[in-house]
Amino acid sequence: xxxxxxxxxxxxxxxxxxxxxxxxxxxxxxxxxxxxxxxxxxxxxxxxxxxxxxxxxxxxxxxxxxxxxxxxxxxxxxxxxxxxxxxxxxxxxxxxxxxxxxxxxxxxxxxxxxx
Amino acid sequence: xxxxxxxxxxxxxxxxxxxxxxxxxxxxxxxxxxxxxxxxxxxxxxxxxxxxxxxxxxxxxxxxxxxxxxxxxxxxxxxxxxxxxxxxxxxxxxxxxxxxxxxxxxxxxxxxx
Numbered sequence: 749x750x751x752x753x754x755x756x757x758x759x760x761x762x763x764x765x766x767x768x769x770x771x772x773x774x775x776x777x778x779x780x781x782x783x784x785x786x787x788x789x790x791x792x793x794x795x796x797x798x799x800x801x802x803x804x805x806x807x808x809x810x811x812x813x814x815x816x817x818x819x820x821x822x823x824x825x826x827x828x829x830x831x832x833x834x835x836x837x838x839x840x841x842x843x844x845x846x847x848x849x850x851x852x853x854x855x856x857x858x859x860x861x862x863x
Numbered sequence: 864x865x866x867x868x869x870x871x872x873x874x875x876x877x878x879x880x881x882x883x884x885x886x887x888x889x890x891x892x893x894x895x896x897x898x899x900x901x902x903x904x905x906x907x908x909x910x911x912x913x914x915x916x917x918x919x920x921x922x923x924x925x926x927x928x929x930x931x932x933x934x935x936x937x938x939x940x941x942x943x944x945x946x947x948x949x950x951x952x953x954x955x956x957x958x959x960x961x962x963x964x965x966x967x968x969x970x971x972x973x974x975x976x
Contacts, residue, residue, distance in 0.1 A: 781964075848961070849962060849963070857905065
């Protein structure tokens with residue numbers, strides 16, 4: 749899991765609540781990513797950020813929001829607008845070299861369950 | 864369109880036998896190709912990558928992968944499987960000036976004693 753930490757490991761949300769998932773990295777990487785993983789499925793990109801104070805929507809951004817105020821931190825908020833948020837959430841970071849994005853390193857994940 | 868395909872949802876192999884997990888890709892320009900492994904309730908761990916050079920790439924835990932440009936494939940291999948290799952494996956690709964990765968759907972590897 750390298751130098752990327754995610755907290756909490758498990759999170760429970762009631763209907764109508766917003767919750768925030770933390771992601772911190774000490775790898776000095778410019779780029780950070782949030783993915784959602786559902787049982788038996790691959791990874792789906794929620795948001796990504798190449799530099800501080802800038803981020804882009806991924807494939808399933810609806811119902812989620814992010815911020816990138818510091819290079820080391822990329823928190824994800826799951827809003828009440830996300831109707832089916834129960835999933836495993838993975839944060840990753842990477843450097844960008846010569847026009848490509850190099851290896852992504854992943855955190856240990858947060859499992860979110862809606863009660 | 865950019866994409867990655869892992870045609871097998873599951874691969875079963877006996878311990879000690881060679882294993883292959885298949886991956887094909889479609890991306891414009893020269894690709895960066897990656898393999899990751901995921902154990903239950905854990906994040907993805909980086910295994911190996913191809914950027915340029917030798918088509919046979921060696922990685923962690925005895926795994927290797929062969930880049931085949933003409934077949935647009937990047938199959939993961941290991942000469943002798945271990946029960947502890949049982950996990951979910953993901954192939955990923957990144958193209959030039961792409962700010963994100965494209966991941967395959969994953970292949971579950973089952974190694975039986």
